[in-house]
Ligand SMILES: NC(=O)C1=CN([C@@H]2O[C@H](COP(=O)(O)OP(=O)(O)OC[C@H]3O[C@@H](n4cnc5c(N)ncnc54)[C@H](OP(=O)(O)O)[C@@H]3O)[C@@H](O)[C@H]2O)C=CC1
């Protein structure tokens with residue numbers, strides 16, 4: 001008998017067929033994101049589930065005693081309650097590497113769009129405001145090339161941002177991460193910096209760390225105060241890494257020049273969020289990895305992790321905090337032999 005799984009987000013025919021070769025599956029066919037109560041009902045009897053950002057809580061795991069693997073079709077897994085997953089011996093997987101270049105492209109599109117005021121000036125032209133008189137200083141932006149970029153988070157995506165910044169735009173790059181990266185310093189000529197110095201010196205501050213208890217509100221009032229008045233802040237990580245009230249204040253008071261945001265503390269962002277009224281803010285709907293090709297690659301990776309997790313193999317992309325479960329000899333015997 002094939003193992004039962006649930007597919008909680010839309011995937012392509014190809015990925016569905018791959019899952020179908022190895023598993024009996026049901027899938028979410030409703031509009032938009034699956035509501036949590038329906039997800040909980042649907043996974044009561046399954047051994048694996050494919051999700052995207054769905055909150056994995058103790059309660060959800062309690063109600064799904066057969067679960068062996070939760071495959072997240074995203075690289076960030078702040079939606080996982082890791083301690084609860086350890087207790088329930090449920091593997092959690094994600095989709096690293098396949099989205100790095102695509103997300104780095106989006107970071108640079110936010111850098112360029114904010115620096116050169118692309119959405120604002122696009123509206124200006126389309127609204128017929130461009131006339132003979134408007135070759136004006138009011139439309140000017142700031143240079144990206146040869147400016148200083150400070151990158152907070154120097155992991156898989158951080159490195160791809162560095163390559164664009166150094167080789168494409170000949171920028172100076174400062175970075176901050178938990179551990180220094182001497183090999184990247186040598187390869188690209190980037191410089192490790194304490195957070196405070198990075199904030200003081202950078203023309204563009206780019207945030208690309210995971211959301212964890214340590215990084216929650218990493219950027220707050222004190223941090224924005226350190227930034228130059230001429231600097232632009234880019235967040236392509238998670239909304240809650242930033243104290244959004246402090247960011248709004250920094251923009252309203254001119255403490256910083258502008259912001260490019262792919263993520264928000266509340267998603268979807270509320271239409272009355274003050275950030276959406278600001279011309280110096282470029283706002284996107286959390287689409288860092290959203291190209292056709294990359295989303296397809298993520299879905300296939302998520303499917304491979306799902307299938308491995310329910311067929312007794314070690315999924316290739318178990319998140320690092322849960323890898324200890326792979327070494328637990330009882331996990332397989334308890335979960336697999338009991339079925
Ligand atoms: N907007 C979007 O659509 C997307 C958003 N993301 C977000 O980007 C995040 C990063 O992805 P990725 O590059 O693959 O992750 P990695 O795990 O490869 O890199 C994370 C980096 O953040 C650093 N870091 C972690 N905690 C801290 C801290 N407290 N202070 C300073 N640095 C810290 C790590 O340091 P060290 O190396 O020393 O451990 C590492 O350099 C994801 O977790 C996700 O939330 C990702 C994809 C798309």
Ligand SMILES: O=CC(=O)O
Nearest residue numbers: 073074075076289
């Ligand atoms: O936000 C997207 C991700 O892959 O993480």
